[in-house]
Amino acid sequence: MVQYIYKRHDKIGEGAYGEVYKGQHLSNNETVALKRIKKHVPGAEIREISLLQGMQHENIVRLLEVQKTETDLYLIFKYLDIDFNEYIKLHSDFEKDPRDIKRFLHQILRGIAYCHSRSVLHRDLKPKNLLVDRSTTTLKLADFGLAREFSINVRTYTPKVGTLLYRAPEILLGSTDYSTPVDVWSVGCIFAEMVNRKPLFRGNCQTDQLHMIFSMLGTPNEDTWPGVTSLPDFILWSHNLTSKDLATVVPNLEPSGVDLLSKMLCMDPNKRITAESALEHEYFTKDGFVP
Template structure:
């Protein structure tokens, strides 16, 4: 039996992506419910994926109420790597889809936005760029309405001045214009742009810039800016916000 299953009981599969699979599990010693993120190792002889190493090293150094907690890292005999996280009910995208009344509750939207910004400020104050902020990477505890930043696979430490880095980071819909235009020098504003896009999505219940390509997204950004200058209804903020 793999080492992870000696300590943790797998309950059900709750997600899957290019990184691997996520299971809901239980710590057999404490009965605590956890999330088990299985990282796929395509070629074990080449070691662990750089994104997983980066995520582990960053999360080991971070402790904040609005950042998901990494509790354990387990390498199994089956050549698999498991990251053990605290368990949260669902992500922001699913929350918006299942709670249509959410967007009409200004107090709750502001509470969520405040928590997201607190998590981002903590990251930036510790010289960490998340670089992949989107509703799917924001996890929610429904009982307490707590929001936590998750999935730090693309996160990266930065210095001042910022050195040359790749612009191919965030999901395109939430990517800042300078990244869409190919800039290789950027800093904390790219995360702030993503937060703005998420705020608009919480209010509208749909993405702000759902382009088919990078150039299409750029056109949508400039179209939105031009319309907002002219006082168009395209402005996404409701009056009560």
């Protein structure tokens, strides 16, 4: 029973389907993170456990064990004391060193490329769901509460996933036939946020979020995104919004970074760059970059 093996301390966060507490192993004093799964979410705990138990990667949080009590289910993780959102806030000059941005983006892409190679969609990538080991500056993908396996035979998923600011346009438009590009879009938003130190699209509702995306990247049509007008929530805007020069949106980003960002924020998911291909982009391969 978890109450006899671990001592639960203060609440340190909340995930898609559970609360996270700092804890301590009573035998060896190891500090851990205890994620208590909410009982009213049937099946969520089984999906998250099964996904995490099958993944072993440096850039994905490691599930140490699972403990049950009479009333609760706990997922036990290695304790990492800071999320990426807080890490950026604490480092006031973070965006001034392009090597740091490059290093962290590379780690995010490595983690998500691994997920996709194992047919797993994360579906809720955002700075608060990325944890940092400050002793090694290793970044790890966390909170797989909304993650699920995908299959070429099953391509109908809920459109009610992901945090609004990082949600891909195909999901915002009501698509239930989406795949790995939704995660790449989220990573692109995080990339821009690292450079600008603020979210790229800050809509206050789904329609507002779409308007902000279209105002920056242009209103999609059948020429630029075949099939977009047939998506359930597609809105025929009263005026056609034109795209901005992305280099003016992220003025501190080098040209190869702007090119990579444009490929990650490609509106048509079928043309969006994959995480694996992004790792081979010139942004990482030139100038002797060492991950």
